[in-house]
Amino acid sequence: MNAPQTGGAQGYLRIATEEAFSTPELIAAFRDELAAPDVDPGFQSLIGFYLDHPAERPQFIANALVDLGEQRIADMDIRGIDRQVLALTAPATNALRDPDRAVMVAQTANDRLADACRKYPDRFSGMAACAVQVPDVAAREIERCVTKLGFTAVVINSHILGEYLDNPKFSAVLEAAEALDVPIYIHPNTPPANMIGPMLESGLDGALFGFGVETGMHALRVITSGVLDRFPKLQIILGHMGEALPYWLYRLDFMHQAGVRAGRYECMKPLKKHKVSNYLRENFHFTNSGMAWEPAIKFAQQVIGEDRVLYAMDYPYQCPVEEVSYLDAMDMPIETKRKFFQTNAEKLFKLA
Numbered sequence: 001m002n003a004p005q006t007g008g009a010q011g012y013l014r015i016a017t018e019e020a021f022s023t024p025e026l027i028a029a030f031r032d033e034l035a036a037p038d039v040d041p042g043f044q045s046l047i048g049f050y051l052d053h054p055a056e057r058p059q060f061i062a063n064a065l066v067d068l069g070e071q072r073i074a075d076m077d078i079r080g081i082d083r084q085v086l087a088l089t090a091p092a093t094n095a096l097r098d099p100d101r102a103v104m105v106a107q108t109a110n111d112r113l114a115d116a117c118r119k120y121p122d123r124f125s126g127m128a129a130c131a132v133q134v135p136d137v138a139a140r141e142i143e144r145c146v147t148k149l150g151f152t153a154v155v156i157n158s159h160i161l162g163e164y165l166d167n168p169k170f171s172a173v174l175e176a177a178e179a180l181d182v183p184i185y186i187h188p189n190t191p192p193a194n195m196i197g198p199m200l201e202s203g204l205d206g207a208l209f210g211f212g213v214e215t216g217m218h219a220l221r222v223i224t225s226g227v228l229d230r231f232p233k234l235q236i237i238l239g240h241m242g243e244a245l246p247y248w249l250y251r252l253d254f255m256h257q258a259g260v261r262a263g264r265y266e267c268m269k270p271l272k273k274h275k276v277s278n279y280l281r282e283n284f285h286f287t288n289s290g291m292a293w294e295p296a297i298k299f300a301q302q303v304i305g306e307d308r309v310l311y312a313m314d315y316p317y318q319c320p321v322e323e324v325s326y327l328d329a330m331d332m333p334i335e336t337k338r339k340f341f342q343t344n345a346e347k348l349f350k351l352a
Helices: 024-035 041-052 056-065 070-079 099-119 135-147 168-180 193-200 210-224 245-262 276-282 294-304 323-328 334-348
Strands: 015-021 083-088 124-126 154-156 184-186 236-238 284-287
Touching: 015 099, 015 334, 024 041, 024 099, 041 056, 041 193, 056 070, 083 099, 099 124, 099 135, 135 168, 154 168, 184 210, 193 210, 210 236, 210 245, 210 276, 245 276, 245 294, 276 284, 284 294, 294 323, 294 334
Parallel strands: 015 083, 083 124, 154 184, 184 236, 236 284
Antiparallel strands: none
């Protein structure tokens, strides 16, 4: 099979919007966390596998993550990708228990990514990493990344040492993202220790299932807790076809409203937009990272809106060479396909 062409010969550019990288500083911090006697079981399962396992796939991923140069560009060309929007790989600083080190790792990663974006301005764009566990510092780092480094989104790898963005302690981070008009990409993390047990014992803790369950729950917590009523302009991105939430819209609305009417939970109050689905349609965007599946993409476009569904490959974790050719062949109007591959990303990440 011939490699797909880049440069828009098919009528659109292909912009991949959930593409990962790593840094020496992050890897060193990961190794120290793995060596701790009380290592988190999900962290052990995820990072213990990808750092050192001798199998072909984790070895490819480990090598590809640290390359922000010619090999990554070559991999993009082989796969037909015109631009990557890059984010520090999960769980990034969210899993680091030393807050000072988390701040250093985030700042260093942002500087390294900014250098790569300056070197390859037509191929790379960046999302800001931040040490969310130090909210005021994280808010300042987001501002630095947007105003000084040219980044146009923030990545937060789901739970922060077992805590979630609906906790008021993280309000400074949300306020900064809303004020600077940059979306937050909530990328998966392995479920925290108090959630992971049954998944870990059956091999379901990672991308097979646990990622989506934990991250989808995080997004729902942000909605049902009223965070988006406090920050109504905030935009959030979910990958992996919305972590399955678009396919739950009817039941989410029905059961949330039933719970509110009954006063079942003290934490669950009426929402300004009433329905969970209204927030998913107005405050969220969904990428198909890891879900190169035409029926799922079309369903999300139908129920969420084709202006809020966009392409991602999930390089280097899931990046089959044939993926782009399959998606190019989707039975879809060229205008819709152009939104999916190019213009939705240009608008959301301010790339045009």
